[in-house]
Amino acid sequence: MTTSTAGFDLDGYLARTGAAAAPPSTRALSGLLAAHVRTFPFDNIDVLLEQHPGVGLDAVADKFVRRGRGGYCFEHATLFHAVLQALGYDATLRLARVGDPDLAPRTHLGVVVVLDGRRWLADPGIGVPPLGPIPLEDGAELDGGIWPHRVVRVAEGETPGWQLWRRRSAGWELMHTTDELPVREVDVAMGHHWTSTSPITHFRSTFMLARHDLDDDGSAVQTSVTLDGVTERRAGVPSRNRPFDLAELPDLARRLGANLTDDETRRLEARLRALR
Numbered sequence: 285m286t287t288s289t290a291g292f293d294l295d296g297y298l299a300r301t302g303a304a305a306a307p308p309s310t311r312a313l314s315g316l317l318a319a320h321v322r323t324f325p326f327d328n329i330d331v332l333l334e335q336h337p338g339v340g341l342d343a344v345a346d347k348f349v350r351r352g353r354g355g356y357c358f359e360h361a362t363l364f365h366a367v368l369q370a371l372g373y374d375a376t377l378r379l380a381r382v383g384d385p386d387l388a389p390r391t392h393l394g395v396v397v398v399l400d401g402r403r404w405l406a407d408p409g410i411g412v413p414p415l416g417p418i419p420l421e422d423g424a425e426l427d428g429g430i431w432p433h434r435v436v437r438v439a440e441g442e443t444p445g446w447q448l449w450r451r452r453s454a455g456w457e458l459m460h461t462t463d464e465l466p467v468r469e470v471d472v473a474m475g476h477h478w479t480s481t482s483p484i485t486h487f488r489s490t491f492m493l494a495r496h497d498l499d500d501d502g503s504a505v506q507t508s509v510t511l512d513g514v515t516e517r518r519a520g521v522p523s524r525n526r527p528f529d530l531a532e533l534p535d536l537a538r539r540l541g542a543n544l545t546d547d548e549t550r551r552l553e554a555r556l557r558a559l560r
Contacts, residue, residue, distance in 0.1 A: 291342075292341065292345060292366055292370055293345060293349060294367065294370045294371070296345075296349045296350070297345070297348075297349050297363070297367055300323060300348075300349050300352075301316075301319040301320055301322075301323040301324075302319055302323070303315060303316050303319035303320070305371060306371075307372070308371065308372050308373045308374075308399060309399065310399055310404070310417065313368075313373070313397060313399065313404065313406065313416075313417050314415075314416040314417060316364075316367065316368070316371075317364070317406050317408060317413075317414075317415065317416060317417060318415050318416065318496075320360070320363075320364055320367075320408050321408050321413050321415065321495070321496045322495070322496045322497055322498070323541065324348050324353075324354045324355075324360065324363075324408075324495070324541060325354030325493055325494060325495040325540045325541040325542050326354060326355075326356060326360070326409060326410075326411050326413075326492065326493075326494045326495070327354050327355060327356065327492055327493040327494070327542055328356055328487045328490075328491065328492050329353075329354075329493065329542060329544070329548070329552060330347075330355065331356075331479075331480045331487045331488060332488070332491065332552065332555045332556075332559075333548060333551055333552060333555065336476075336480050338473070338476070339358040339359055339362055339472055339473060339476045340362075340469075341362055341363070341366050344359045344362050344363045345363060345366070347359070348363055349363075351543065352541070352543035353541075353542060353543060353544075354493075354495070354541055354542055355409075356409055356479070356487065356492075357392050357393045357394070357409030357410065358393050358409070358472055358475060358476040358479070359409065360393075360408040360409030361377060361393040361394055361395050361407075361408060361409050362377075362393070362472065364395055364406065364408045364409075365377050365395045368395065368397060368406075373397055373399075374397065374398040374399075375395055375396070375397045375398075375406075376395070376396050376467070377393060377394070377395060377396075377467040377472065378393070378394055378395070378396050378462045378463065378464070378465075378467060379391075379392065379393055379462070379463065379465070379467055379471060379472075379475060380392040380393070380394060380448075380460040380461055380462040380463070381460060381461045381463075382459065382460045383458065383460070384458075385440070385445070385447075385461040388460075389475075389478060390463070390471075390475060391475045391478060391479045391485075392409075392410070392460050392475075393409065393467075393472060393475065394406065394407040394409070394410075394460075394462060395407070395408075396420065396462075397417060402419055402421075403419070403420040403421075404417035404418065404419055404420065405417060405418045405419075405420055405435065405446065405448065405462065407448065410448075410459060410460070411492065411494060411508075412430055412431070412450075412494065412506055412508075412517070413429075413496075414426050414429055414433045414448075414450075415428055415429035415496065415504060416428060416429070418433055418435050418448070419435065420435060420446050421435065421437075422435070422436060422437035423435070423436065428504070428519075429496075429504050429519065430496075430504055430506050430517045430518070430519055431450040431451055431452055431519070432450070432451045433448060433449065433450050433451075434448075434449045434450075434451070434456065435447070435448060435449075436449060438461065440461060440463045440464070441463070443463065443464040443465070444464055445461050445462065445463050445464070446461070446462045447459075447460070447461045447462075448460055448461075448462070453522075489559065490510065490511055490559065491509070491510055491511050491556055491559065492508070492509075492510060493508065493509040493510075493536070493537065493540055493542055494506060494507065494508035494509070494540070495507060495540045495541050499518065503518060503519060504518070504519060505517065505518050506518075507539075507540060509528065509536050509540070511556065511559055511560055512525075512527075513525055513526050513527040513528050514526050514527075514528045514536070530553050530556060530557060533549065533552065533553055533556070534549050537549065537552075
């Protein structure tokens, strides 16, 4: 899938993230990905508020860049893919199945980039994403970030599939399985529609707000807010968890990059109170 970037405000995106417009390279790609996930939160706020503007590039760019908001995988990948294409990268969108591939629908969206003959997975919208691209090669690993990640090649029908795993304290955990099927705009719209409206999708029954940042010593830190509380994650140390009161929501949302209006904040507080 090739996204038309006509009229796309690349300069506005780069100013918002602080990323540089460098020629395509693995180093530049790593910098773009890290800047993206440290700027835009992962969240399902618009799904809970039943006001989602859709996953077309214009709507996503307006929401993220102009309004200072975040979103989930369909939005993150759509925007990041457009940025890469505008900067001259050979980038394509790919759908994936989160968790058990025999049970899960294709409701995750990532980006595959070709650089110097190698293919790389760039995944800005997985919640706690890798902080750099990972080669699509069996056994490839990426350290750094909150958790180490690994790519494993599997058979996905008659074509290869690529599983992304992350290593947590209890061992390796499967995140998703990416296939090689072409992705068209209607596929992204359909995946988003199911994820945001199905009565069985967890995006409608829980709360997720998370963003990466840098700690005082320059190491990666990720803060996430759910119905259960606030969690801070750092590489190599146990996560810190605490409950949170709904009165904290406006401050937490601002701190994590979800710039809500007063009306959105009030409605979100009411929605979370009902879910609790």
